[in-house]
Amino acid sequence: xxxxxxxxxxxxxxxxxxxxxxxxxxxxxxxxxxxxxxxxxxxxxxxxxxxxxxxxxxxxxxxxxxxxxxxxxxxxxxxxxxxxxxxxxxxxxxxxxxxxxxxxxxxxxxxxxxxxxxxxxxxxxxxxxxxxxxxxxxxxxxxxxxxxxxxxxxxxxxxxxxxxxxxxxxxxxxxxxxxxxxxxxxxxxxxxxxxxxxxxxxxxxx
Amino acid sequence: xxxxxxxxxxxxxxxxxxxxxxxxxxxxxxxxxxxxxxxxxxxxxxxxxxxxxxxxxxxxxxxxxxxxxxxxxxxxxxxxxxxxxxxxxxxxxxxxxxxxxxxxxxxxxxxxxxxxxxxxxxxxxxxxxxxxxxxxxxxxxxxxxxxxxxxxxxxxxxxxxxxxxxxxxxxxxxxxxxxxxxxxxxxxxxxxxxxxxxxxxxxxxxxxxxxxxxxxxxxxxxxxxxxxxxxxxxxxxxxxxxxxxxxxxxxxxxxxxxxxxxxxxxxxxxxxxxxxxxxxxxxxxxxxxxxxxxxxxxxxxxxxxxxxxxxxxxxxxxxxxxxxxxxxxxxxxxxxxxxxxxxxxxxxxxxxxxxxxxxxxxxxxxxxxxxxxxxxxxxxxxxxxxxxxxxxxxxxxxxxxxxxxxxxxxxxxxxxxxxxxxxxxxxxxxxxxxxxxxxxxxxxxxxxxxxxxxxxxxxxxxxxxxxxxxxxxxxxxxxxxxxxxxxxxxxxxxxxxxxxxxxxxxxxxxxxxxxxxxxxxxxxxxxxxxxxxxxxxxxxxxxxxxxxxxxxxxxxxxxxxxxxxxxxxxxxxxxxxxxxxxxxxxxxxxxxxxxxxxxxxxxxxxxxxxxxxxxxxxxxxxxxxxxxxxxxxxxxxxxxxxxxxxxxxxxxxxxxxxxxxxxxxxxxxxxxxxxxxxxxxxxxxxxxxxxxxxxxxxxxxxxxxxxxxxxxxxxxxxxxxxxxxxxxxx
Numbered sequence: 002x003x004x005x006x007x008x009x010x011x012x013x014x015x016x017x018x019x020x021x022x023x024x025x026x027x028x029x030x031x032x033x034x035x036x037x038x039x040x041x042x043x044x045x046x047x048x049x050x051x052x053x054x055x056x057x058x059x060x061x062x063x064x065x066x067x068x069x070x071x072x073x074x075x076x077x078x079x080x081x082x083x084x085x086x087x088x089x090x091x092x093x094x095x096x097x098x099x100x101x102x103x104x105x106x107x108x109x110x111x112x113x114x115x116x117x118x119x120x121x122x123x124x125x126x127x128x129x130x131x132x133x134x135x136x137x138x139x140x141x142x143x144x145x146x147x148x149x150x151x152x153x154x155x156x157x158x159x160x161x162x163x164x165x166x167x168x169x170x171x172x173x174x175x176x177x178x179x180x181x182x183x184x185x186x187x188x189x190x191x192x193x194x195x196x197x198x199x200x201x202x203x204x205x206x207x
Numbered sequence: 208x209x210x211x212x213x214x215x216x217x218x219x220x221x222x223x224x225x226x227x228x229x230x231x232x233x234x235x236x237x238x239x240x241x242x243x244x245x246x247x248x249x250x251x252x253x254x255x256x257x258x259x260x261x262x263x264x265x266x267x268x269x270x271x272x273x274x275x276x277x278x279x280x281x282x283x284x285x286x287x288x289x290x291x292x293x294x295x296x297x298x299x300x301x302x303x304x305x306x307x308x309x310x311x312x313x314x315x316x317x318x319x320x321x322x323x324x325x326x327x328x329x330x331x332x333x334x335x336x337x338x339x340x341x342x343x344x345x346x347x348x349x350x351x352x353x354x355x356x357x358x359x360x361x362x363x364x365x366x367x368x369x370x371x372x373x374x375x376x377x378x379x380x381x382x383x384x385x386x387x388x389x390x391x392x393x394x395x396x397x398x399x400x401x402x403x404x405x406x407x408x409x410x411x412x413x414x415x416x417x418x419x420x421x422x423x424x425x426x427x428x429x430x431x432x433x434x435x436x437x438x439x440x441x442x443x444x445x446x447x448x449x450x451x452x453x454x455x456x457x458x459x460x461x462x463x464x465x466x467x468x469x470x471x472x473x474x475x476x477x478x479x480x481x482x483x484x485x486x487x488x489x490x491x492x493x494x495x496x497x498x499x500x501x502x503x504x505x506x507x508x509x510x511x512x513x514x515x516x517x518x519x520x521x522x523x524x525x526x527x528x529x530x531x532x533x534x535x536x537x538x539x540x541x542x543x544x545x546x547x548x549x550x551x552x553x554x555x556x557x558x559x560x561x562x563x564x565x566x567x568x569x570x571x572x573x574x575x576x577x578x579x580x581x582x583x584x585x586x587x588x589x590x591x592x593x594x595x596x597x598x599x600x601x602x603x604x605x606x607x608x609x610x611x612x613x614x615x616x617x618x619x620x621x622x623x624x625x626x627x628x629x630x631x632x633x634x635x636x637x638x639x640x641x642x643x644x645x646x647x648x649x650x651x652x653x654x655x656x657x658x659x660x661x662x663x664x665x666x667x668x669x670x671x672x673x674x675x676x677x678x679x680x681x682x683x684x685x686x687x688x689x690x691x692x693x694x695x696x697x698x699x700x701x702x703x704x705x706x707x708x709x710x711x712x713x714x715x716x717x718x719x720x721x722x723x724x725x726x727x728x729x730x731x732x733x734x735x736x737x738x739x740x741x742x743x744x745x746x747x748x749x750x751x752x753x754x755x756x757x758x759x760x761x762x763x764x765x766x767x768x769x770x771x772x773x774x775x776x777x778x779x780x781x782x783x784x785x786x787x788x789x790x791x792x793x794x795x796x797x798x799x800x801x802x803x804x805x806x807x808x809x810x811x812x813x814x815x816x817x818x819x820x821x822x823x824x825x826x827x828x829x830x831x832x833x834x835x836x837x838x839x840x841x842x843x844x845x846x847x848x849x850x851x852x853x854x855x856x857x858x859x860x861x862x863x864x865x866x867x868x869x870x871x872x873x874x875x876x877x878x879x880x881x882x883x884x885x886x887x888x889x890x891x892x893x894x895x896x897x898x899x900x901x902x903x904x905x906x907x908x909x910x911x912x913x914x915x916x917x918x919x920x921x922x923x924x925x926x927x928x929x930x931x932x933x934x935x936x937x
Binding site: 045066074078079080081082083084085086087088090091093120121122124125130134137138139140141142143144145146147148149150153171172173175176177178179180181182183184185186187188189 | 235236239240242243244245246247248249251252254346425426427428429430475476477478480509510701702703704705829830833836837838839840841844864865866870871872873874876878879
């Protein structure tokens with residue numbers, strides 16, 4: 002049952018899918034929701050959208066309740082993008098959408114109509130790592146690696162608008178990407194290395 | 208160094224080390240490219256044909272008896288394949304509740320007084336599991352949860368460990384709220400050395416103070432999940448675990464299987480810091496659902512579920528009493544501690560730190576108590592950061608009250624090797640001296656705490672630690688083929704510190720070949736021999752030592768038989784049982800930090816942070832440095848921000864998530880200077896010790912001491928949030 006994409010407002014999203022997607026399972030489990038057995042998933046509205054993912058044009062039918070990260074991971078099998086919190090807190094799901102880093106857990110898939118999306122799988126070019134990826138390799142950018150795709154995407158977007166950021170600019174741009182291994186120093190050092198001024202030292206600012 | 212520090216040192220091996228061919232060289236991770244391209248498959252990235260998705264229903268009440276549970280509507284929902292509850296799925300999670308909290312002791316799990324099931328009745332905390340559903344997609348599974356009708360009889364609850372042990376407190380378990388010890392007795396954990404009462408009588412001054420610390424969620428980026436798949440009677444689990452061998456054994460025991468009937472696969476893992484040790488209830492729930500539904504089942508936890516359904520560091524209250532002479536020498540130390548374990552005793556509830564001091568008379572009594580908060584368990588150095596915070600705050604306070612530099616006070620009182628207790632080597636003096644000099648301790652600390660003029664005040668703090676670096680048993684297999692390609696089979700999982708790379712480097716070094724000639728096969732119990740697991744700071748030392756021995760054996764075979772040709776291979780394995788010849792083996796460290804406290808807002812900013820660690824020989828300087836930096840930052844978070852707060856009236860958790868727990872972000876991070884004092888003590892693989900846990904121990908004490916030095920008031924409660932600073936100054 003296809004439905005036009007713009008019919009889906011933020012409010013519909015919160016009311017319809019919010020229980021399951023935005024608030025997360027525990028919240029839905031803790032609340033005594035009033036969804037009845039009749040409202041099973043069979044009647045879920047869906048929409049055809051066109052978008053470009055890592056340079057490849059795609060025409061795909063998406064359920065209106067899907068988030069962008071669900072589309073990327075489940076439909077396109079681009080599992081490099083991670084779900085850490087599913088509620089805009091951690092940044093593990095960051096992808097580049099029309100040149101800007103976004104939390105793909107908090108974008109509806111239907112909102113990606115016409116968009117250009119880049120995921121971590123799209124950073125290397127014919128097997129050649131991007132300078133930023135290479136800097137992450139050389140400078141121990143990943144520890145456990147779960148936040149790494151998100152860190153890379155935010156830093157890539159930053160470097161595209163500012164090719165030689167200093168440490169403070171990097172920290173400002175990447176404040177929405179958490180790393181519980183707390184490998185923050187190494188990540189900033191890697192981004193500095195990938196920029197045009199690799200000799201810039203980090204300031205000791207807290 | 209005094210003469211005593213030389214006891215136990217073998218002068219031939221206990222020397223400063225130079226980089227070897229591979230070891231000691233900055234080395235990129237062997238799987239770094241997979242980690243930066245998205246190719247690395249974490250457990251949640253695995254898809255199997257016909258896979259179902261599972262969700263868990265959790266208790267909204269802190270304590271309640273389930274009168275009835277009706278799953279009929281959920282079962283009728285189209286797409287639902289299995290629904291399990293405490294009524295139809297009675298599986299004991301052995302590692303989930305252990306007398307004495309000794310997680311690796313098998314018999315104890317069978318004898319535990321308080322067995323934990325995958326679904327419990329009564330439910331004993333908000334978030335305790337009630338039911339689970341497997342369905343053809345996630346949305347149906349979540350919808351099915353909402354159709355399960357649970358009739359709860361709410362019960363009285365208790366949230367704090369001290370309150371739980373008071374007369375008349377609500378009972379989490381019928382036989383009382385004091386957690387049973389290893390011998391199944393309802394007794395606290397007690398150490399009693401010398402005669403404390405006599406020690407207090409000898410003292411010129413006696414000081415007493417209570418310290419408290421919060422619940423710190425491990426908060427690893429990858430939420431818990433488990434994908435279970437049965438083929439006949441063989442279970443394959445894709446699970447994010449910090450120990451595939453232990454996970455296999457525990458899962459087999461809990462499900463009534465033999466070890467060989469369970470295969471654990473964990474190729475990449477998104478962090479754990481102690482809360483992915485062994486098996487988890489998610490593994491058992493997924494396996495049970497998969498068996499019932501006759502299909503692979505992927506169980507996923509949301510972030511909030513991970514917060515409440517997994518575990519974090521236990522909150523504590525610590526009452527210290529310390530006697531000193533006016534010259535600063537200790538005559539007696541006493542501590543009574545309370546650890547809030549939540550409703551199940553997953554781990555010890557320990558509060559360490561006092562034994563880092565040499566005092567003839569000391570006594571420690573810890574009461575691990577059941578509460579109706581979420582479960583507490585191991586987090587990176589499980590007993591240390593909160594304990595070292597308590598005791599080193601106490602000592603720092605005493606030093607200033609006596610007019611003694613805390614560093615000098617420590618040098619006077621810290622534990623050193625004795626004839627009765629020799630060490631493989633001892634470098635704490637050097638760590639402290641090096642750190643003090645690098646940091647410029649003498650000029651940065653305020654001799655009179657709080658003496659800065661104006662609303663913004665600076666201060667400096669110091670802490671030290673010694674931590675286990677023992678040796679033990681693990682296994683490794685090395686193979687070489689006719690192309691001189693070596694394959695190392697080790698049952699490690701790289702949870703972040705870089706175990707695959709470290710093991711490969713150790714093998715390459717011992718074999719005398721470049722790392723590129725060594726392929727590391729890890730993370731799969733059907734392919735790899737037993738490994739101790741990525742917990743307790745053991746992998747580098749124990750599995751690393753097995754790698755050395757296996758490589759040595761292979762070299763001998765090559766020397767005896769020549770390199771293999773054609774389709775031949777040579778294979779060597781080792782399961783060594785190394786000892787330290789009765790000596791204590793520890794790693795050492797000292798941290799120095801300068802902070803700035805805005806006394807108008809109560810906020811604290813870290814200005815300068817200097818760390819010095821002796822972790823034996825460093826295998827990979829690149830990853831070791833970031834272990835120390837990352838651990839230090841986690842420790843700063845514990846000192847200043849993190850806690851799981853509960854509403855005392857409703858028993859509801861309030862800060863379940865990154866945002867609410869205020870985890871540090873890029874903007875909060877100071878530059879952290881790391882210096883390793885490298886020593887080969889002749890034990891362990893090439894003299895390597897431990898680093899991953901050791902780094903987190905010192906920051907809470909150092910930061911708290913620095914804040915106290917800045918504002919002139921002792922900070923007795925972690926985290927040092929702004930309201931506490933303002934409260935102390937009021």
